[in-house]
Amino acid sequence: xxxxxxxxxxxxxxxxxxxxxxxMQAPLSASEGGKLxxxxxxxxxxxxxxxxxxxxxAVLETPPTPATKSTSSDKKVIPAGHGRHAAAAFTGADRVVxxxxxxxxxxxxxxxxxxxxxxxxxxxxxVRFVGQAPLKATVFEMERLRCNACGEIFTAAVPEQAGxxxxxxxxxxxxxxxxxxxxxxxxRLERLEQQLGMPLSATTQWELMEAGATEIRIAWDELxxxxxxxxxxxxxxxxxxxxxxxxxxxxxxxxxxxxxxISVVGAWRIALYFTGWKHxxxxxxxxxxxRDDQLPAPIQMSDAxxxxxxxxxxxxxxFANCLAHSRRQFVEIVGSFPDECRYVLETLRDVYRNDAVxxxxxxxxxxxxxxxxxxxxxxxxxxxxxxxxxxxxxKTEPNSALGKAFxxxxxxxxxxxxxxxxxxxxxxxxxxxxxxxKAILNRKNAxxxxxxxxxxxxxxxxxxxxxxxxxxxNPFEYLTAxxxxxxxxxxxxxAWMPWNYRDTLTRSAASAAA
Numbered sequence: 001x002x003x004x005x006x007x008x009x010x011x012x013x014x015x016x017x018x019x020x021x022x023x024m025q026a027p028l029s030a031s032e033g034g035k036l037x038x039x040x041x042x043x044x045x046x047x048x049x050x051x052x053x054x055x056x057x058a059v060l061e062t063p064p065t066p067a068t069k070s071t072s073s074d075k076k077v078i079p080a081g082h083g084r085h086a087a088a089a090f091t092g093a094d095r096v097v098x099x100x101x102x103x104x105x106x107x108x109x110x111x112x113x114x115x116x117x118x119x120x121x122x123x124x125x126x127v128r129f130v131g132q133a134p135l136k137a138t139v140f141e142m143e144r145l146r147c148n149a150c151g152e153i154f155t156a157a158v159p160e161q162a163g164x165x166x167x168x169x170x171x172x173x174x175x176x177x178x179x180x181x182x183x184x185x186x187x188r189l190e191r192l193e194q195q196l197g198m199p200l201s202a203t204t205q206w207e208l209m210e211a212g213a214t215e216i217r218i219a220w221d222e223l224x225x226x227x228x229x230x231x232x233x234x235x236x237x238x239x240x241x242x243x244x245x246x247x248x249x250x251x252x253x254x255x256x257x258x259x260x261x262i263s264v265v266g267a268w269r270i271a272l273y274f275t276g277w278k279h280x281x282x283x284x285x286x287x288x289x290x291r292d293d294q295l296p297a298p299i300q301m302s303d304a305x306x307x308x309x310x311x312x313x314x315x316x317x318x319f320a321n322c323l324a325h326s327r328r329q330f331v332e333i334v335g336s337f338p339d340e341c342r343y344v345l346e347t348l349r350d351v352y353r354n355d356a357v358x359x360x361x362x363x364x365x366x367x368x369x370x371x372x373x374x375x376x377x378x379x380x381x382x383x384x385x386x387x388x389x390x391x392x393x394x395k396t397e398p399n400s401a402l403g404k405a406f407x408x409x410x411x412x413x414x415x416x417x418x419x420x421x422x423x424x425x426x427x428x429x430x431x432x433x434x435x436x437x438k439a440i441l442n443r444k445n446a447x448x449x450x451x452x453x454x455x456x457x458x459x460x461x462x463x464x465x466x467x468x469x470x471x472x473x474n475p476f477e478y479l480t481a482x483x484x485x486x487x488x489x490x491x492x493x494x495a496w497m498p499w500n501y502r503d504t505l506t507r508s509a510a511s512a513a514a
Contacts, residue, residue, distance in 0.1 A: 056349040087125035133196040172212045173479035180461035183441035213457040216482040220460045222493035227270040228290035230263030232299045234432035237280040241448035258439040259283040271466035275455035285310035321415035324428035329405035337402045347383045351376045365423035473498040
């Protein structure tokens with residue numbers, strides 16, 4: 001995933017003052033007027049706090065809607081992003097049931113003395129927060145007694161709650177979640193724990209991560225195997241540094257990448273990360289080699305870069321390209337070609353709205369295809385014919401920015417419109433680009449991996465953590481369960497996936513009780 005360059009505007013205040021002074025004596029030239037206008041717009045954008053967004057209603061200039069008179073009956077609207085959460089959202093919180101001090105279900109009403117009170121289904125709730133260290137240590141001080149005659153020393157037995165290991169599985173899971181889930185580097189966590197009076201060196205943290213990855217590696221292998229069976233696989237990559245990287249003999253490439261793969265397997269989504277000298281297309285090809293040859297051809301969604309395309313012997317693959325990448329070509333030039341870009345962006349907006357309807361109605365892949373064919377196919381055909389006519393009638397120069405945007409869309413039309421022909425084909429590759437943000441966050445904070453083994457450990461934990469996030473599973477609880485049941489995991493890894501490990505725990509508990 002290539003980051004978009006940030007627009008840079010150099011403003012020289014002294015030069016602007018001189019332009020304003022000259023404008024009082026004589027008209028400004030076109031270049032001087034343009035420079036002054038650019039500076040004014042840049043400062044206005046900064047003062048107004050305009051958001052950097054590619055949404056159609058923000059990109060296109062729309063006429064203001066007349067203000068409506070508010071009435072006293074209007075409800076107060078809480079804006080999005082207000083930061084409030086219902087009590088049910090705190091799934092990891094401790095729950096304390098507080099009974100009524102004087103009433104019980106079935107008692108007569110203390111107010112009217114006629115009715116009977118019954119327990120309501122939804123209790124009143126309060127949420128309270130306390131601060132604590134991410135990792136907490138307990139020091140057990142066993143009393144020691146020494147005989148003054150023979151010198152024998154008697155030490156109190158280690159209490160049962162101390163456990164058999166110095167670093168509990170929950171500590172390993174927490175470090176993994178902080179480092180690979182939220183991008184906190186080892187040295188930053190070391191400094192935080194030191195401030196809290198519980199020092200834990202960066203070296204020790206790494207050793208715990210390496211040992212933990214070895215213990216649960218089989219779960220990652222199983223994720224890879226199951227991801228190969230997906231009906232749709234998304235892939236993309238981003239740059240990454242490995243200080244000590246050994247390449248295959250004869251490989252002259254110099255780049256190093258983290259590939260992000262999202263595989264849709266039934267109702268589940270699997271996230272995989274691979275860091276090294278291979279491109280995204282090579283990594284996804286290695287995954288698809290594990291695919292059951294009885295399954296139908298998978299759909300591979302990526303951007304149009306050739307290095308993201310995979311080839312696997314004896315496996316047919318349906319290739320789709322990202323419609324959001326094509327749309328972005330027009331977003332970047334909308335200021336220069338407003339009318340033409342408006343038509344393209346509004347057409348694609350309607351297609352995305354249709355896709356949102358299919359998600360809201362939870363349509364099957366086949367019904368979603370029929371819906372798009374009914375509502376999206378004609379607008380897309382009209383868009384294709386209109387772009388062809390722009391070239392044929394010489395209304396658009398092929399070498400212009402608009403012509404290049406048209407060509408990008410037309411040259412990849414079949415792959416960009418696969419959603420109109422194939423059930424389950426996605427519109428874009430946004431889910432893979434969002435997945436890469438986790439790798440980019442780690443790169444931003446830690447800068448690099450020292451070795452290939454360090455990159456492998458990072459890929460393993462990021463894959464497990466983001467797969468949990470995609471499927472609504474608590475990653476801390478999942479990693480803890482894997483580390484606690486290492487032997488069971490080795491016996492049957494498919495029973496310890498994020499979406500079914502709780503059922504496995506329940507069966508194990510019932511079997512133990514029986």
